[in-house]
Amino acid sequence: MESIKQVIHSMIQASDREMNQFLEDSRVATYQPYEVLAEPGVIPESIFFISHGLVRVIIADQAGDEHTIHFALENQFIADYSGFILRQPGLYYLQALEETQVFILPRKSIEWGYSNMQEGQKLGRLIAEFYFIYHDNRIKNLYARTPLERYNALAEVFPNIHNRVPQHMIASYLGITPVHLSRLKKNNRY
Amino acid sequence: MESIKQVIHSMIQASDREMNQFLEDSRVATYQPYEVLAEPGVIPESIFFISHGLVRVIIADQAGDEHTIHFALENQFIADYSGFILRQPGLYYLQALEETQVFILPRKSIEWGYSNMQEGQKLGRLIAEFYFIYHDNRIKNLYARTPLERYNALAEVFPNIHNRVPQHMIASYLGITPVHLSRLKKNNRY
């Protein structure tokens, strides 16, 4: 409970009363490695806050192949946020890769926060901006850097990722095959 | 002046007084095709609203090659938003591709809006969410669709783009060479 409060306090001013009411309807859940927090086809009705653990975001293409789109770490919010905002069925799997504890914030709480917390809208803005910057950076790197450069810079975005995630998932995140990543590493001259 | 008011009113409630004060320090500017609205290396101090025209967002890689990262159309906000938020030097060129008229909203106005407009933070949240959804969609497509599929779906995101932008810029946006796009189109069997 403390970690989410800390993170929110680092972004906005909120009274204890606001904070407690905001979190009142949240619940804690724990997932084992490879367990699934959310599946595609369902309208997302909650936002997750990861207190510890690691969540992989996956999309499946038409052929059924799965692609790792994102890794979400402790002290971050994660959701199929587009689906949540648009109230459309999600497209992502959210999968724990480690034993992972989350707070589940239902839509009701988010909406309560927007309407009733002094800085609720600001909190929403800052979270959206955080992910905007993450996405923007990612797209910059995609256009302006090679896969190997992106590989070498990965740990800046996901600290310690190489000790927490198998390499083939990293290859998937980079948009290349595991075989190719292995080759690139071999020729990694820096 | 009317178009930006309409767009803002479609997102939030705002009194005439709020709206007029918010826009008080904005100015109108007009750019000819290929003129540049913003360059990398400078901390972005304003947000643009395109009342008509079309702006291309470009990033240059280490080799100096330019990549088209985005097209911004009329009635949209555009900026090097990451740089604006983080107060860091921008990385993008913003280039008009048609005769383009914009409102330039200085940082001062944005901050005034956050502090003084009833729904200022909400406006910021909705704009950040809009671009979040755009980015998210884009990344989904990047992983789950082929370049040809992305080409065929382009006009959904950028209406009439094929009549407004030369094909080699579209190829650049898709992350492929003009020669390759030409080949793909030739084999486009649907």
Next chain:
DNA sequence: TTAAAATGATAACATTTGTTAACGCATACA
């Protein structure tokens, strides 16, 4: 403890994509 499964490296080969150059056509402009 042991057997099965997952992981990562590597090789051989196939496919995709990039590079360079040439050409025809349209457009801009002097």
Next chain:
DNA sequence: TGTATGCGTTAACAAATGTTATCATTTTAA
């Protein structure tokens, strides 16, 4: 009007990346 420039297509070839298979090692689970 004529000339230069930009655009899109095509072809030939090169480079990058994917595919499939094999192997050794580590991890997982019975």
